Every structure is written in structure tokens, then in C-alpha cells.
Amino acid sequence: MLFRVIAVVLMAWSGIAQAAELNVYSSRKQELVAPLLDKFSATSGIKVNLITAEDGMLIQRLKTEGKRSPADVLLLADAGRFELAAREGLLKPVSSPAITAAVPAFLRHPDGLWVGLTQRARVFAYASERVKVDELSDYLGLADPRWKGRLCARSSTNVYNQSLTAAMLAHHGAEKTAAWLSGMVANFARPPQGGDRDQIKDIAAGRCDIALVNTYYVGGMLNSQDPVEREAAARISLFFPDQSGVGTHMNISGAGVAVHSRNNAAALALIEFMLGEESQRWYADSNFEYPVRPGVKPGDLLVKWGDYRRDSLPLKTIGDFQQQATMAMDKAGWK
Amino acid sequence: MEVISRATDIQRQFIRLRSGGLRVWVGVIASLGVAPLLWVLFSVTQSPGDILQHFISTFAVDYLLTTLSLMVLVVSGCLLLGGILGICVARLDFPGRSVFRWALMLPMAAPAYIVAYAYTGLLDYGAPLPTLLRDWQGSFQIPEIRSLEGAACVLIAVLFPYVYALVLAAAVNRPPSLTEAARVLGCSPWRVLWRVELPLLRPALAAGGLLVALETLADYGTVKYFGVDTLSTGVFRLWFTLGDLGAAMHWGASLASFAIVLMFLQFLLRGRETRFSARTLVKSVHPLICPSRWQAWVIACLCGLTLAVTFIVPVGYLFWLAALSAGWKPEYSSLIMNSIALAGLVSSVAVLVSFTWIVMTRRDQGLHAPFWSLGKNILSLGYGVPGVVVAVGALGVAGHVDAGIEGAAASLGIEPPSWYLVGSMTLLVWAGVLRFLAVALRAVKRGIEGIPRTLDEQCALLGHSARQVTWRLYLPLARPGILAGVLLVFVDVIKELPATLVLRPIGFDTLAVRAFEFASDERLADAAWPSLIIVAVGLLPILLLRPGRRGRAA
Numbered sequence: 001m002l003f004r005v006i007a008v009v010l011m012a013w014s015g016i017a018q019a020a021e022l023n024v025y026s027s028r029k030q031e032l033v034a035p036l037l038d039k040f041s042a043t044s045g046i047k048v049n050l051i052t053a054e055d056g057m058l059i060q061r062l063k064t065e066g067k068r069s070p071a072d073v074l075l076l077a078d079a080g081r082f083e084l085a086a087r088e089g090l091l092k093p094v095s096s097p098a099i100t101a102a103v104p105a106f107l108r109h110p111d112g113l114w115v116g117l118t119q120r121a122r123v124f125a126y127a128s129e130r131v132k133v134d135e136l137s138d139y140l141g142l143a144d145p146r147w148k149g150r151l152c153a154r155s156s157t158n159v160y161n162q163s164l165t166a167a168m169l170a171h172h173g174a175e176k177t178a179a180w181l182s183g184m185v186a187n188f189a190r191p192p193q194g195g196d197r198d199q200i201k202d203i204a205a206g207r208c209d210i211a212l213v214n215t216y217y218v219g220g221m222l223n224s225q226d227p228v229e230r231e232a233a234a235r236i237s238l239f240f241p242d243q244s245g246v247g248t249h250m251n252i253s254g255a256g257v258a259v260h261s262r263n264n265a266a267a268l269a270l271i272e273f274m275l276g277e278e279s280q281r282w283y284a285d286s287n288f289e290y291p292v293r294p295g296v297k298p299g300d301l302l303v304k305w306g307d308y309r310r311d312s313l314p315l316k317t318i319g320d321f322q323q324q325a326t327m328a329m330d331k332a333g334w335k
Numbered sequence: 336m337e338v339i340s341r342a343t344d345i346q347r348q349f350i351r352l353r354s355g356g357l358r359v360w361v362g363v364i365a366s367l368g369v370a371p372l373l374w375v376l377f378s379v380t381q382s383p384g385d386i387l388q389h390f391i392s393t394f395a396v397d398y399l400l401t402t403l404s405l406m407v408l409v410v411s412g413c414l415l416l417g418g419i420l421g422i423c424v425a426r427l428d429f430p431g432r433s434v435f436r437w438a439l440m441l442p443m444a445a446p447a448y449i450v451a452y453a454y455t456g457l458l459d460y461g462a463p464l465p466t467l468l469r470d471w472q473g474s475f476q477i478p479e480i481r482s483l484e485g486a487a488c489v490l491i492a493v494l495f496p497y498v499y500a501l502v503l504a505a506a507v508n509r510p511p512s513l514t515e516a517a518r519v520l521g522c523s524p525w526r527v528l529w530r531v532e533l534p535l536l537r538p539a540l541a542a543g544g545l546l547v548a549l550e551t552l553a554d555y556g557t558v559k560y561f562g563v564d565t566l567s568t569g570v571f572r573l574w575f576t577l578g579d580l581g582a583a584m585h586w587g588a589s590l591a592s593f594a595i596v597l598m599f600l601q602f603l604l605r606g607r608e609t610r611f612s613a614r615t616l617v618k619s620v621h622p623l624i625c626p627s628r629w630q631a632w633v634i635a636c637l638c639g640l641t642l643a644v645t646f647i648v649p650v651g652y653l654f655w656l657a658a659l660s661a662g663w664k665p666e667y668s669s670l671i672m673n674s675i676a677l678a679g680l681v682s683s684v685a686v687l688v689s690f691t692w693i694v695m696t697r698r699d700q701g702l703h704a705p706f707w708s709l710g711k712n713i714l715s716l717g718y719g720v721p722g723v724v725v726a727v728g729a730l731g732v733a734g735h736v737d738a739g740i741e742g743a744a745a746s747l748g749i750e751p752p753s754w755y756l757v758g759s760m761t762l763l764v765w766a767g768v769l770r771f772l773a774v775a776l777r778a779v780k781r782g783i784e785g786i787p788r789t790l791d792e793q794c795a796l797l798g799h800s801a802r803q804v805t806w807r808l809y810l811p812l813a814r815p816g817i818l819a820g821v822l823l824v825f826v827d828v829i830k831e832l833p834a835t836l837v838l839r840p841i842g843f844d845t846l847a848v849r850a851f852e853f854a855s856d857e858r859l860a861d862a863a864w865p866s867l868i869i870v871a872v873g874l875l876p877i878l879l880l881r882p883g884r885r886g887r888a889a
Contacts, residue, residue, distance in 0.1 A: 023841055029856055049842040052852070056575030057837070061758070064580075064730055068737065068755040070841055084578075155562065157576045193481050193562035197857045207460050226860070326577060330393045335564060 021047045022266045025062070026075035027055035028253060032287060033075060040273045046266050055081045055159055062090045062258065071258040072267045075117075078159045079252050080166055082114040083319020091256040094268055102275040102293045106314065107252055116252035117274050118289035121310070122164050123248060124239040125218065126210040127203050138242035139168065139249070140176075142210070143183020151187040152199045152208035156329035160196075160214060164249050165329055166321035167313055171246055174328070181332035192335050197221060197229065204232035219288025219301050240308040247309035251318070252292070358706060361695065365710055368688075371728030371769060372716055375591055378584040378731075387582035390573055394564065402565040405487055405558070406551050412491035413547045414540055417498025420638060422536070424499075425506035426528060428623040429631035435638040436503070437877070442645040443496040444873030446830040446847070448556025449866040451489045452854045453649035454480055455560070456656065481561040489557055492645035494550055498543035505539035506532065511621050524624040538604055545601040552594055553721040555833040556851055566590045567833070570723045584731060587724035598719035602712065650870060653863045660860035666849075667864055674829050674845040680760075681767035682824035685775040686817055688714075688768065693779050694805055697791075715773035722770060722834035729766040729838060733757045763838045770834060771827050775820040782816015783809060822876050829872045 026033050030052050037048045053061070055076050062069055062085070074091065076082055085091055086109065093112040107116035124136060135146070142151060154161065168177045189208035199211035200221060221233035240248045255274060257267045273279060280291040284299045291298060366373070383391070423429070424436050442450075457464055458480040465477045478484065513535070517527045555567045564572075570590065574583035626634070692714070696707040717725055733756040744751035756762050786809065794804045810817075832847045839848065846865040853862035 025841075029852075051841045053836075054575060056578065060575055060578065060580065064734055065757050066734075066737075067741075068757065070758070157572060190479070191482075191562060195855070195857055202460060205460050205466065323578070327389055330389065335562070 020045065020266075021049060022072045022263055022270060023049045023070045024051070024073045024075060024270070025058050025071045025258070026050060026052050027058055027081070028052070028075050028077050035286075036274060036279055036282065037270075039279075040270055044266075044269060044273070046269070048270070056157075059085055059088065059090065063088060067260050069258060069260050072261040072263045073270055074114075074256045074258055075253070076114075076256070077253045078163050079114075079116070079254070079315030080163045080318045080322040081159055082109070082254060082256060083316055084322060085256065086113045087319070090259055092259040092261070092264075094257050094264075094271065096268060096272060098272045099275060102272075102280075104292065104294065106312065107292050108254075109316070114254050114256035115271060115275070116254040116292045116315075118253050118280075118283045118287070119250055119292060120214045120216050120253070120289055121240065121248045121250055121308075122160055122212055122214055124210055124241055125200055125203060125213045125236045126239060127206075127235065128237040129235075130209045133239065136210075136239045136241065138245050139164070140172070140180050141241075142187065142212075143180045145183075145187075147187045147210060149187065149189050150209040151184060152189055152202045152211040153184070153192045153334070154195055154199060155192045156326070156334040158195075160251070161212065161334075162322055162325050162329065163251055163318050164212065165325035166318045167249050167311065169321045169325055169328070170313060170317050174324075178328055178332060181328060181334060185333050200236055201229070201232045204235040215290075215302070215305070216288040219299075222301065223288075238305060240305075242311070243309050246313070247311040250310045252315060253289070357695075358699070358703065362706075362710070365714060368765075369713060369716070369769065370732045371725060371766065372591065372720060373728075374731045375584055375588050375720075375724055375728035377588075378581070379588040379592075381581065381585065383585055384579060384582055386573065386577050386579040387585055390569070390577065390582065390586070394572075395569070398564050398566055398569045401483060401563060402552070405483060405490070405563065405565060406548050408484070408487035409490045409494060409551045410544045410547050412487065413495040413498045414544050416491065416641065417495040417543060418502055418536070418540055420495075420641065421499045421502030421506065422528070422532065423634050423638070425503050426532065426621065426624055427631070427634060428625045429634040429638075431635050431638065435635075435642070438642055439499055439638065440496045440877045441642065441874070442493055444877055445493060445646065445649065445866075445870045446556065446832070446873070447490050447493040447554055448560060448832065448851065448854075449653070449869060450493055450645075450649045451486070451557040451560050452850075452859055452862055452866065453652045454485070454489060455854075456859045457648070457652055483563050486557050486561045486563045489561075490551055490554060494547045495641075495645070497546050497550070498540065501539045501543040501546075502536055505536055507621070509535065514621065528624065541604045542601055545597055545604065549594060549597055549601075549719045552590070552597070553719075555721070555723060556847075560851075560854060566593075567721050567723055570721075570727065571833075574727070580727070580731075584727050587721075587727045591720045591724050594719040594721065595716060598716065601719075650867070653867050653870075656860050657863035657867060660863055663864065664861070666844075667868075670844055670846050670849055670865060671868065673843055674847070677760075677763065677767070677835070677845060678825045678828040680764050681771065681828045682775070682821045684764060685768045685772050685824045686779060686820045688772065689775040689779040689820060690813075690817060692776065693783050694809060697783060698801065711776055715776055717769040718771065718773035720770075722766075722831060723837065725766050725770050726834040726837040729762055729769075729834075730757065733762050758838075758840055760840050760843070763835065763840065763843075766834050766838055767828050767831065770831070771824045774823045774827060778816050778820030778823055779813065780816070782813035782819070785816075786812045819876075819880055822879065826873050826876055829869055 024033075024037065030050065034050065037050060040046070041048050055078065058074070058076070059081065062071060062074075065071070074085065076085070082091075091113040093109075094115075095112040099108070099112070099115055103115050107119070108114065126136065156162065165177065165181065168180060172180070190202075194202075196211075196213040196217040197220075199208075199213055200218065202208055203211055215238070218233055218236070218238060221229040224230055224233075242248060255271045257264065257271070261267055275293060277293065277296060280293040280296040283289050284291045284296060284302070288299060288301055290302060297303070420435075420439055424432060424439070456462060458477055459465070460479070468477065514527050514531055517531045518524075522530065552565075553567065554565075555571070557563075558565045559568050559571070566586070567590070570583050570587045573579055573586050625631075692707070692711065696704070696711070699707060737755050737757055740755075741751045790808060790812075791804060794808055799807070829845075830847060832851055835845055835848055836851070839845070846869050850862045850865040850869065853859070853865070
């Protein structure tokens, strides 16, 4: 036991990644990426070390580590974060015919700094018994006083809400967005807390009637092992907002190669693996996300939700407005 | 004559350090060791940037008020609960007293954030119990657990043992002469309690209250989980959400200064306390007051209820969750190994440093004693400063060290070494040692203080060198104190969350980190096993270092 402890310590001490090892920094939860990484290890023989942390923490860590960073691949859950990482000079461009074929142009950075792996929509989850569909229209409608005390939200520190706000800034400008934010904060049924699943559970419990959630959480809850989650997800319905306007807010989870990575070939191999048909189908079936690869059908649940108009705002723009969005949310009092 | 002068020579040689040069070296090394804290404190001199201005104008006052309210609530709750229970156990006779005496320390084993997870699972809006109550009673609502009041309750549940232990120790160690004098002068037992005992406990209560205030200030996991914004979460927000490390350091510096002021107050009060607690070799025996039967049962129920609410219910719920969950995951084993490795390293280094410091203090008495005690106080500062601030400072220092090494290598024209400080285990261990050195210092000091100086002098007269005295006298006799120090630091590191979250090397997760991540991801069932292991480890010092166990210096 003592030798194992010493071995762990010595291994953790050394900074260099061994040749057949890949260091992945992921802001996506371990359970969502670990199966894919294990499969990659099994097929390619390359060992993968995974570190998970919140995206803000990961980016700051990369900045502090600088040239000595052992990071090879960066898996982030939001285009805005990728743009921030790109602006900070933390990514290096990659290109390969496999990537170009697998990912449509608007879902990857033009210079190849990052590529999208999956898509998700940020939609309304609402209580089917208490809300009529014709009351729902677009995101701006959430500031309407009719939703007073009926809106649940998660914290403004969460990147999904920040990206949505950034998109609103891009579409509607600073003033209208500020009014929208104040209206929403006034409608909160309770102070922002918890994750997307918590919002759905609160709707099911009657705490509030409507909330913003990412589509894959609903899929996850409907197929959860926890009966409480399954029941909660069954009691809500989904609405894809702004169908008559610009469309529902979309975002991606993606991958990029760290600028100081020493394992370019292995990093590229991992990204191409995650864009392969099998991985894309796994994302679609097990994670309830929309795949990016053309020709891969989304899973049954997503097909059931139907097709819908998607906001085609270039994801780079979301990144440009991200910091402004955070400060706007702070000013509006969204905790 | 010659014998006496030779004895004096030996004594002088041994007792005094050879030269002042050693003091200078020690001072320099100690300052380097404390560099992260100094780094953070000096960042106050830099002007605040835009981001910090924005933060101050929007949220800062809110954060400050929330933190102050939380501290006031927690301190008053702990003083009330800990004080009452301490007095009852020390002076009153009631059924179960001997068990409650040590059992009321148990809540200290569970970190606050774990109790927070358990109670959220039990009392959150959508949980079975409140839903049942709502269906049954309609308008009856359990107050929201994820709130300032909820966080205060959880922190009181976990921190009251600090006050309880201090009050109990003060009451038990006090010689009975004062109370006996009061009885002789005609006071009834209850009057004695009220007019003599309680006022004498004021220093212990004040010291306990300050300790609780410091722990509340440092808490991150509970307040983050409940969505309560305090100064600690503000550092995280500035750093990771708004992306400005400088602003975070600036904010952290004000937080650290606040903590240091509180620590200073605590040192002052500790000194006052010794006036009333004369250390005697004879264990003081206080006659116990026997209340009436129903009064005794009320007290017993109060103790039992406290224990149930603060410890048995949350831990029991975690057991239930663990049984329900998917079972033992393979990653738990690596988590345990990592936690043990980190805690083992930090506690060994901390106790080594403490032992060296205390031994040198002992040998260098007289004019230079203030140097050593000041140094000890500075080394102990890390305990009051929240973990995230220590982490921020450590990263700042490490970044510059790495840049310096690279620059030096470049100017010398050689390849920079592949080892670096940022993101390494060394940095994490350093931050941990800095954070918990005070605990080790206190325990080792207790252990060595108990050795009478006459033994040192006898060894010197018998011809032993200083090194032999250290190995053959101090080490064996101070072993209880040293082992207590190792154990206490070990447990504190296992429970530590914010600094580990920020500084951990790639792929290195501890039990506390994963439990926090699971709970934040609304997967309480998966957080159950790591949480239970942390609680089990936390139980060790309480069970092994119980006052009343023979041969142990508590």
C-alpha cells in the first residue's frame, strides 16, 4: 500500500505526459464523456487522463499553466467558452479531411480552432397542466408580468444562461436585453439555484410553472434510474421558442486542441474518433443530444420532439458578447 | 567549583543556540513558506481594475451583508447551543451524561457541506418528506432549506462542538476553589452556576465564538451548494466567472485581512483565559449538581435531540442513500488512495515543520523568545484564511516562480527543467501545510510543553548532545502530541474542499472534490459513499483523542 501511495505521489509530481498518453480537460461531466474516452483508449491503445472542472476554472487553469500546461484536448460545453479560449490564445488550429467531412461549416471555427461535437437547444420546460401553449412565444415573453412568481432559473454563473443572454444581446441590443433581464428577475419564484434538473423537479413539484432547460437533460431524466426524476420529467412538456422569429437558441459542445499540446497526432485522433459514426450515434442515443455529423439520425426521443427552426446566429458572435452578457446579468440582479 | 562552572558551560552550550545566524536563516525560510499569504495581502496595494469596480458596484455590498448576517447567526447559535450543553455536561448530573460527554463531539466529524447535502435531500422542496407534509397539511410549508437560514442551521450543527469542547475543557480544568468558596459563603448550587461559573466561562465562549466565526468565513461548499453568496464565493465568482485573477486576489486580500483581525482577537482572548485556568497536576473534581428527575430527563432529551438532528439523521440518511445507489464504484478506490496520499503528505510535512519549530523555540529561550512566538503566530495565520485565498496566493507565487526558473534557464542558455510548480502536487501540499500548520503547531506544542525542563538539563549534564536529546527525550515523550497533530491535520485535509478544487493536479481527485461534484450535479446517491468515508475518517480523532482516555494529551 505504501509503495502504491508513493507511486501515485511521484506520478502526480511529474509534469510531462508520457508518449502514449493524452490529457483531456473537460467541462462536461465525467459520466458524459468517460465512456467515449474509454472506448477510444481500448481501440487506439492511448491512455486518456481526464480532468473535469467548471469551464471558467478550466480556462483560468490553462492560462495560469501557460507553456507548461499538460493539456492536449479541451472539451467544453459551450461555443461562447470556446471563443473565450480562442481569444486567450489557448487553442491551436487543426484540420483534417475527416473533420471537414463530419462537421458542417457553421458548427466549427473557420480556422479550425474548435469543432462542434453535438448540438443542444435551450428551450422552455413548462407544466402542461398549468400553462397553455398559446401563452408561450419567444424568450422575450418570459419578462411578461403574467409569469410573476412562476419562473424558475439557475444561477447567472452558468454558461448556458450566459450564452442565451449573449445571443439576446446580439439580436436585440443592450437596452432591450437589460429590460428583458430585469423583467425575468422580477418573475423569479425563488432565488436562482440548482441545475437544469432541479428546475424541472421544481416545476413538477409545483414550485413554478416554467423554466429554461437544455434538451438533453430532459432526455436524461426521462431515462433516469431515479424514479423521482422520471416522474418529474414526465410531468413537463417542452416548447421550442421563437419559431416565428429567429428561432430557438442552439449551442454546441465541442473539442479543441490545446495550443501547447505535445501530442498533436493523438489529440487529432481523439477528435476524429468522437466525430465518427459510432460515437455520434452514441451521443444521439445515450446522451439525447443532436449529432453534428450529417446522416446520423438523432435518437427516437429527439425525433419525437420534431423538427424546429434553429437560430442560425454564428456561434462566434455568442463568444463576442459573453462578458457583456455576464455584466448585464449582474446589473439586473440575476444572482 | 570547576564542576559547577563546567555544568553551566554545558547548559549554556546546549540551551542556547550557537549563533544568531540560524535565526536569520529560519526567518528567511519561514517567510518564503508563508509567501502565498503575503502575496495575497500585498495585492491590496494594486489599484482595482474594471471588473472589480463592476463587482463592487453590483454585488459586493450584498455579499458582505450576507456574510456578516451568516456569521452573526452561526456564532450566536453555536454559543447558545455549545454553551448550554457544555455547562450541563460539566456540572449537572443527568442520565447518559458519560456518553454524551464525548458523543456531542461527533457532529464535528462531518464537514458542513456533507450535512448540507443530506438535509437538502431530506428537506428540499421536491423531496418526499416535504411533499408528504404539503399533501397532508396543504398550506404548511417547511422553510426553504437552500437559504441563508438553512446554511446557518447547517453550520451551527457542525460547528457547535468547537464551543462545546472549549466550554467543557474550561469548566473541567478549573480548580474548584472558587465554587467551593461560593458554596461556603452560602450560595445554592444553581446560584453558583449562574453567578460564578458562567462569568468565568466568558473567555472560553469568546474564543469559541471567534473560532466559529473563522470557520464560517472559510466555508465554501455549504454556501455554494445552497446558493448563498458570501465573500468566499465572491472570490470564485471574480476568478472563474468574470475571469479576473487580479480582482480575485484583491478581494481575497480583504477577506484575509478580515480573518486575520479575527484571529488576532482570538489570540488576545486566549491569553486572558489562562488567568482562570491554573494548570494543576491534581485533576480537579467538581461536585455535580443533581437536578430534579424531570429536569434531568429534559436535559438528557435536549442532548439526545441535538445529537440526532446534527449527526444521526444526516449520516443515517447518507447510509440509506448509499444502500439505494448503484453501489461501490471502482473510482472510489482511487479517490480514497488520492485523499490518503495527500493527507498523509500534508500532515507529515506539517508535523515535521512544527516539531522543528517547537524544538528550536524550546532551546532558544530568553531574549529571543519573542522572535519564535511571533514566527509561530505568523505561521498559524493560514488557519484563519479561507482555503480559496490560500490557493489564489499559492498560484500567484507559483506562476512567478515558474517564470523565474524559465527566465533563468533561458539566460543561462540551458533547457528549462521539465518540472514546474503550477499544477503540481508540491503546490497543493504547500498550500495544505500553510492552511493547517496551526493545528500541528498547537498539538506538538502541547506535547513538548509537558516535558519538564529539568529533564533537558539532566540530559545535558549526563553528556548528551542536543541531537541526542531531541531523538531520545523529546520524540518519545512528545509522541502523543505529535501523533495527535498528525491525526488532526490528516482529518482536516481529507475534509478540505476549496483549495483542493482549485490546485489539484491533472487527474487527481479527492473524496471531498468528487462528493462536491456529484452533489452539485444533483446526484446525491453517488455522493453518499465518498461522504460517508469522509465522516468515518473524521470520527477517528474524536474516538481516539477523547478526553478521559488514559494516557492521551487531548
